[in-house]
Amino acid sequence: MATVTLSSIAKSFGPTRVLGGVDLDIADGEFLTLVGPSGCGKSTLIRIIAGLEHQDGGAVTIGGQPVDHLRPHERRVAMVFQSYALYPHMSVRQNIALPLTMSRLKLWQRLPLLRALSGQRRAVMRGIEADVAAAAAQLQLDHLLDRKPAQLSGGQRQRVALGRAMVRHPDVFLMDEPLSNLDAKLRVHMRTELAELHKRLGATFIYVTHDQVEAMTMSDRVAMMDSGTILQLGTPSQLYEKPGSLKVAQFIGSPA
Ligand code: ADP
Ligand code: MG
Numbered sequence: 001m002a003t004v005t006l007s008s009i010a011k012s013f014g015p016t017r018v019l020g021g022v023d024l025d026i027a028d029g030e031f032l033t034l035v036g037p038s039g040c041g042k043s044t045l046i047r048i049i050a051g052l053e054h055q056d057g058g059a060v061t062i063g064g065q066p067v068d069h070l071r072p073h074e075r076r077v078a079m080v081f082q083s084y085a086l087y088p089h090m091s092v093r094q095n096i097a098l099p100l101t102m103s104r105l106k107l108w109q110r111l112p113l114l115r116a117l118s119g120q121r122r123a124v125m126r127g128i129e130a131d132v133a134a135a136a137a138q139l140q141l142d143h144l145l146d147r148k149p150a151q152l153s154g155g156q157r158q159r160v161a162l163g164r165a166m167v168r169h170p171d172v173f174l175m176d177e178p179l180s181n182l183d184a185k186l187r188v189h190m191r192t193e194l195a196e197l198h199k200r201l202g203a204t205f206i207y208v209t210h211d212q213v214e215a216m217t218m219s220d221r222v223a224m225m226d227s228g229t230i231l232q233l234g235t236p237s238q239l240y241e242k243p244g245s246l247k248v249a250q251f252i253g254s255p256a
Contacts, residue, residue, distance in 0.1 A: 002028060002062050002063035002064075002076060002171035002172055002204055003025070003026060003027060003028050003061075003062075003063060003064065003204070004024075004025075004026040004049060004060070004061070004062050004172060004204060004206065005024070005025050005026070005060070005061045006022055006023060006024040006025075006026075006045075006049070006058065006059075006060055007023055007058050007059045007060075007061075008021045008022070008023060008057060008058035008059075009021065009022040009023075009045065009048060009055050009057070009058035009059075009060070010022075010055060010056050010057035010058055011041075011044055011048065011053070011055050011056055011228075012056055017228060018041045018044050018228050019041050019044060019045060019048075019055070019228045019229075020227070020228040020229050021057070021058065021229070022041075022045060022058070022228070022229065022230060023230075024223060024230065024233070026204060026206060027204075027220075028204060029202050029203065029204055030204055030205070030220045030221065031195070031198050031205045031207065031218060031219050031220045031221075032204075032205070032206050032207070032219060032220065032221050032222075032223065033206075033207045033208070033209060033214070033215040033218065033219040033221075033222045033223070034046065034206070034207070034208045034209075034223050034225055035208075035209055035210065035211075035212060035214075035215035035222055035223070035224055035225065035251075036210065036224055036225035036226055036231075036251070037210060037226065037251070038210055040225045040226050040227055040228065041225060041227075041228040042176075042208045042210075042225055043176055043208060045225075046079070046174050046175075046176055046206060046208050047176075048060065049062075049077065049172075049174055049206060050072055050075070050077055050079045050174050051067065051070060051071055051072040051074075051075050051077075052072055052079070054068075055068075062075055062076060062077065062171065062172060063076065063171060073099075073102070073103065075172075076170050076171040076172060077170050077171070077172040077173070077174055078099070078164075078165035078166070078168060078170040078172075078173055078174070079165065079173075079174040079175070079176065080161050080162060080165050080173065080174070080175045080176070080178045081161070081176055081178070082176055082177040082178060082180050082181060083181070084149075084157050084158060084160070084161040084181075085161065086149040086157060086160055086161060086164075087149075088148065088149050088150060089148070090148070090149075091145065091146050091147065091148060092136075092141060092144050092145050092146070092147050092148075092149070092152070092160050092163075093132055093136075093145040093146065095149065095160055095163075095164055096132045096135055096136065096141075096145075096160060096163040096164050096167055097128050097129075097131075097132045097167070098164060099164060099167055099168050100128045100131060100132070100167055100168065101128060103168070104124050104127070104128060105121065105124055105125075109121040109124070131167050132145070132163075132167060135163040135166045135167045136163060138163075138166065138197075138200070139159045139160075139162055139163050139166075140159070141156070141159055141160065141163060144156060144160075154181060154182050154183070154186065155182060155186045155189070155190060158178060158179070158181075158182065158190060161178070162178075162197070166201070170203065171203060171204060172203065172204045172205075172206065173198075173201075173203055173204070173205045173206070174206050174208075175194075175205065175206070175207045175208065176208045177208055177209055177210070178190075178194075178207075179191065179194075179209075179211075179214065180209070180210075180211070187214075191214060191217060191218055194207075194218060195217075195218050198218075207219065212251055212252055212253060215236070216236040216239075216240065216252065217236075219235075219236060220235065221233060221234060221235055221236075222234065222235070222236055222239055224239060224248050224251060224252070226247060231244065231245060231247060231248055232244040232245070232248050239252050239254075240252055240254050241254070
């Protein structure tokens with residue numbers, strides 16, 4: 001579990017300023033949602049927290065530690081993408097295990113010819129199996145571990161992506177529109193599942209969506225973004241009852 005602080009985060013792509021100095025403090029264990037229209041900079045901001053993109057100015061801390069010098073896998077974060085980003089040639093088991101095999105096995109232990117020789121590798125693999133089984137049980141994927149992603153429904157694929165994020169027990173989950181490829185009915189169901197998962201894990205969730213209903217139903221607080229800045233930050237009821245501007249009111253759907 002960890003707090004996340006963003007101080008004056010600025011980012012441009014070429015001449016285009018995408019983030020104009022974003023300040024945001026996210027509490028330990030909070031479910032915070034970044035919401036706003038397409039192109040407002042949500043993905044860029046969450047990718048900067050993940051370490052997948054580097055800001056031009058400002059600083060990120062996670063759990064009080066500056067992380068700007070840390071690479072993505074060195075930060076205690078895991079990211080879930082809209083596209084799930086599963087490997088089609090790997091089983092569900094292998095997809096979920098991937099972050100663990102990458103971090104726990106030395107490179108030579110991953111080579112097909114050498115790995116049979118290593119007793120140590122077998123011990124590491126048993127540990128990984130146990131961690132994958134625990135994540136799979138949490139997400140009701142136990143019976144699907146030997147399938148390939150193509151043999152799964154959209155909701156099941158999304159759960160595999162969540163499993164892959166969970167196995168490393170990150171302090172912070174970063175989710176970029178994780179439900180937007182699902183049909184409407186499943187999306188509603190997965191909202192409840194995500195909210196329950198958040199409660200169970202007690203981790204900090206930073207969630208990106210352009211869907212105001214998702215933002216308003218799942219979050220402790222919502223940061224409404226527009227053109228690379230935060231227009232308003234508050235609980236869903238604060239945003240709904242006291243929108244700070246017409247733009248917020250229109251996006252949230254508050255009564256005029
Ligand atoms: P959102 O996730 O809110 O839809 P993004 O953060 O993806 O917004 O994008 C914000 C703006 O930055 C958009 O105008 C987008 O075209 C631009 N942008 C994002 N990534 C890149 C990139 N790698 N190169 C150039 N422009 C980018
Ligand atoms: Mg985006």
